[in-house]
Amino acid sequence: MNGEIETQINLKPSEMLLHLGPQHPLQPGPFLLDLVLEGETVKDATLEMGFIHKGIEKILENRTYLQCIPITDRMCYLASISNNEVFCSGVESLMGIEPTERAKYIRTIMLELTRIQSHLLGIGEYATDIGFLSMFLWMIREREPIISLLEMVTGARLNHSFVRFGGVAYDLPAGFKEKTLRTLNEIRKKVEKHDEIMSRDSVYLKRTKGVGVLSRKAAMELGVAGPAMRGSGVDYDIRKVDPYLLYPDLDFKVITAPNGDVFDRVKVRLSEILESIYIIEQCIDMIPGGPFKQGYNPYLIKPKPGEVYSRVEDPRGEMGMYIVSDGTFKPYRVKVRGPAFATMQALPPLLKGAYMADNAAIASSMDSCTSEVDR
Amino acid sequence: MNTTGELTLNMLKEKFQVTEMRVESPNRVWARIAPDKILAIAKFLSNELEFDHLSSIAGADYGEALEAVYQITAYSHGIVLTLKAKVPKSNPVIDSLTPVYWNAAWYEREAYELLGISFRGNPNLAPLVLPAEMMGEYPLRKDYKGYPNPT
Amino acid sequence: MDYIQLAFDLLGNPWIRGVVGLIVVGVIFFSAIVMVWLERKFLGDIQTRPGPNRVGGRFGLLQLVADAIKLFTKEDIVPENADKPVHAGGPIVALTSAFLMAVAVPYGVVSFEGSEYLLAVTTMDISALYVEAVAAVSIIALFMAGWGSNNKYSLLGAFRNIARMLGYEVPLGLAVLSVAVMAQSLDFVQIVSRQEQLAWFIFMQPLGFIVFGVALLADLGRIPFDQIEAEEELIAGVFTEYSSMRWGFAFFAEYLHAIVGACLVVILFLGGWSGLPFLGTLFIPPVLWFVGKVFVVIMVMIWIRGALPRVRIDQVTDLGWKVLFPYSLINLVWAAAVAMVVS
Numbered sequence: 001m002n003g004e005i006e007t008q009i010n011l012k013p014s015e016m017l018l019h020l021g022p023q024h025p026l027q028p029g030p031f032l033l034d035l036v037l038e039g040e041t042v043k044d045a046t047l048e049m050g051f052i053h054k055g056i057e058k059i060l061e062n063r064t065y066l067q068c069i070p071i072t073d074r075m076c077y078l079a080s081i082s083n084n085e086v087f088c089s090g091v092e093s094l095m096g097i098e099p100t101e102r103a104k105y106i107r108t109i110m111l112e113l114t115r116i117q118s119h120l121l122g123i124g125e126y127a128t129d130i131g132f133l134s135m136f137l138w139m140i141r142e143r144e145p146i147i148s149l150l151e152m153v154t155g156a157r158l159n160h161s162f163v164r165f166g167g168v169a170y171d172l173p174a175g176f177k178e179k180t181l182r183t184l185n186e187i188r189k190k191v192e193k194h195d196e197i198m199s200r201d202s203v204y205l206k207r208t209k210g211v212g213v214l215s216r217k218a219a220m221e222l223g224v225a226g227p228a229m230r231g232s233g234v235d236y237d238i239r240k241v242d243p244y245l246l247y248p249d250l251d252f253k254v255i256t257a258p259n260g261d262v263f264d265r266v267k268v269r270l271s272e273i274l275e276s277i278y279i280i281e282q283c284i285d286m287i288p289g290g291p292f293k294q295g296y297n298p299y300l301i302k303p304k305p306g307e308v309y310s311r312v313e314d315p316r317g318e319m320g321m322y323i324v325s326d327g328t329f330k331p332y333r334v335k336v337r338g339p340a341f342a343t344m345q346a347l348p349p350l351l352k353g354a355y356m357a358d359n360a361a362i363a364s365s366m367d368s369c370t371s372e373v374d375r
Numbered sequence: 376m377n378t379t380g381e382l383t384l385n386m387l388k389e390k391f392q393v394t395e396m397r398v399e400s401p402n403r404v405w406a407r408i409a410p411d412k413i414l415a416i417a418k419f420l421s422n423e424l425e426f427d428h429l430s431s432i433a434g435a436d437y438g439e440a441l442e443a444v445y446q447i448t449a450y451s452h453g454i455v456l457t458l459k460a461k462v463p464k465s466n467p468v469i470d471s472l473t474p475v476y477w478n479a480a481w482y483e484r485e486a487y488e489l490l491g492i493s494f495r496g497n498p499n500l501a502p503l504v505l506p507a508e509m510m511g512e513y514p515l516r517k518d519y520k521g522y523p524n525p526t
Numbered sequence: 527m528d529y530i531q532l533a534f535d536l537l538g539n540p541w542i543r544g545v546v547g548l549i550v551v552g553v554i555f556f557s558a559i560v561m562v563w564l565e566r567k568f569l570g571d572i573q574t575r576p577g578p579n580r581v582g583g584r585f586g587l588l589q590l591v592a593d594a595i596k597l598f599t600k601e602d603i604v605p606e607n608a609d610k611p612v613h614a615g616g617p618i619v620a621l622t623s624a625f626l627m628a629v630a631v632p633y634g635v636v637s638f639e640g641s642e643y644l645l646a647v648t649t650m651d652i653s654a655l656y657v658e659a660v661a662a663v664s665i666i667a668l669f670m671a672g673w674g675s676n677n678k679y680s681l682l683g684a685f686r687n688i689a690r691m692l693g694y695e696v697p698l699g700l701a702v703l704s705v706a707v708m709a710q711s712l713d714f715v716q717i718v719s720r721q722e723q724l725a726w727f728i729f730m731q732p733l734g735f736i737v738f739g740v741a742l743l744a745d746l747g748r749i750p751f752d753q754i755e756a757e758e759e760l761i762a763g764v765f766t767e768y769s770s771m772r773w774g775f776a777f778f779a780e781y782l783h784a785i786v787g788a789c790l791v792v793i794l795f796l797g798g799w800s801g802l803p804f805l806g807t808l809f810i811p812p813v814l815w816f817v818g819k820v821f822v823v824i825m826v827m828i829w830i831r832g833a834l835p836r837v838r839i840d841q842v843t844d845l846g847w848k849v850l851f852p853y854s855l856i857n858l859v860w861a862a863a864v865a866m867v868v869s
Contacts, residue, residue: 018682024761025758025761050505055514134569207841223478243453309403322444335431335434335435337433345481346478356682356759
């Protein structure tokens, strides 16, 4: 955004200003990372964003509640069910309703499937960024059956718009349970294999161990979210801390890793995939019958005036939405608190002092999503 | 209702003479505070009550006044304390939370450019997501007429 | 005997020599094309994808031809502030270096009526030294490209290249020197015939083979040592500002280097065009032996590329100076000792 930044920074003769972006192979979306380099060492980093600011918060103010749901999808296509969920659960508590029992199960399963596919792609993108192209393609291969499962239920591969107030859009199709169990079994085997590769390959270990260390204290202070936080040893997971849907009754661990380096952040993601598979396997046997949505007209949703802050655990971390209703058909104000936004903010301090070559590893181990940061 | 949330509110009431407050649900408490006390309250919350995580800073336009909305929570428990501070539209200035919560910086920048709430003490209150030439238009205010398409 | 005489007479004619030279250039280019195709297909297999499969039938045989047509018809973009002669010179020097290397490589022997004739563009008694020397020219080529582009990414890539090459030319040279000590010659032909007498040098000095292999991979700039054009760090490194056939030259130079590198591995350590001893009775032409071995070495290179992530640049130089350099010295001592015992 700031064309004059070059003149603002006083560079020493040995230093060089390198603009990473707004278009760069490293990035999941456009942002501008200005690095002051001395040789290969990053002396200073500043981040500029807003290249794809979509004004989603403003758009949401001008849509009815039902129309808002597809818009929330577009914040980040990798976590669209999470985005639906955070909006719908907020509106539900404004309306004072609860999803039906069956819908709770379906939503939990869908959320965990989303987490698996997002983590798979996140690890894959990270692997390309350290030059491990094969791992990326393996991850894409593993992700495909998960996407098919989501497509089987929601009819869409990425932007699902699946969650409704008090329920979900469609019921589970026939044969979903068998297919899911079969797929998850395969994915578990493959993920365990990749985990083995990633914990034994010496070149990979050299590249990631002790790189981009975010201490427990620093992580809490910088307010990073999700796997980046848990990779630093903080067991902060909204599913445990502020549980929603079925999570209070489910048996699962919060995955943490002690060291806070690049290796640990990715390790946390890999283990979370396994944990999510375990969660789905618990749920899928117990899905009760009954209606999958509340029986009222979704077009005439008019919550009482009030405000709510709802939170869910997005694949990337704590996703919050602050919704103000003024008693009309449209929300008065919606504020999105994205996990990628929080994590991205912590990137410049983390890059300071790192090697130029480690930039890629550190930045993509955060698994940020520019689309969601800019909203 | 949840005692922890109520306790927090009572302490705020005692120390900072907060009048308007309510417990919405076990994990959500709400209070309206005077804008000049926000920094003191945040310091108190983070130092003494373990509210060590700033979840979000939002702003909202209520016609005459703007409101800064803080969601303060913790890593160890799930209680989200929503603090609302009303600032007049003619002079929307409030203290920055950056001395207490490092990650307030970007939330404040965003609220600043989208709503025009100015945060006193933020180290770098520059536009974050909007282009510099859109500064002063405040798109999230209710009287915003849409981007006039200056090109 | 008349045929041989006739052939030598014909080769005396400069025109014929020109035609033969062009054929050799064509073969070299063709082998690079084959390698690119192999790499795409084999890498595709590793990464569970089909690889090129549209142009030229099911196996994408003509994909590279299509690529070449694309490269030839693309706009040639030169940055405004580039140092134009240097910018243009980079890929040309790189390609020249690759061809100069290819000149000295013998590909095998042909037996004809009892006498053996060497298949090589030229022979010289210091061919190993010569190849080492012209290979080093490519450092200058990459630096020209990096400096002339007037681009920070290119410059960083060029710096990385110099830092890396300084660390790797030394163990590479020492490994070649060990081979020369053991073969008592710097001539490739002598080296190969010495291996026929003794044993393949991969068995005589395995340490030397490892040092040479790793240093060669680094020299060629292939994954895990492709820091100079690490896409996620430096976009395309030194070749960021190249387009159309200028980039094509650089691309070809890279693959030619890889092929000549594979030839060097085969000649220095894998017995050149000599066959396996236990297959002694089975007749396979020496040229086929040579090509087959080069093929195997190239496949291993591609395999390594598919299996490893990229190493960081400081780790690369560390590896060069702190690991490969001492090992290459140890190997030199070993080679000298063995050579004394054997002779």
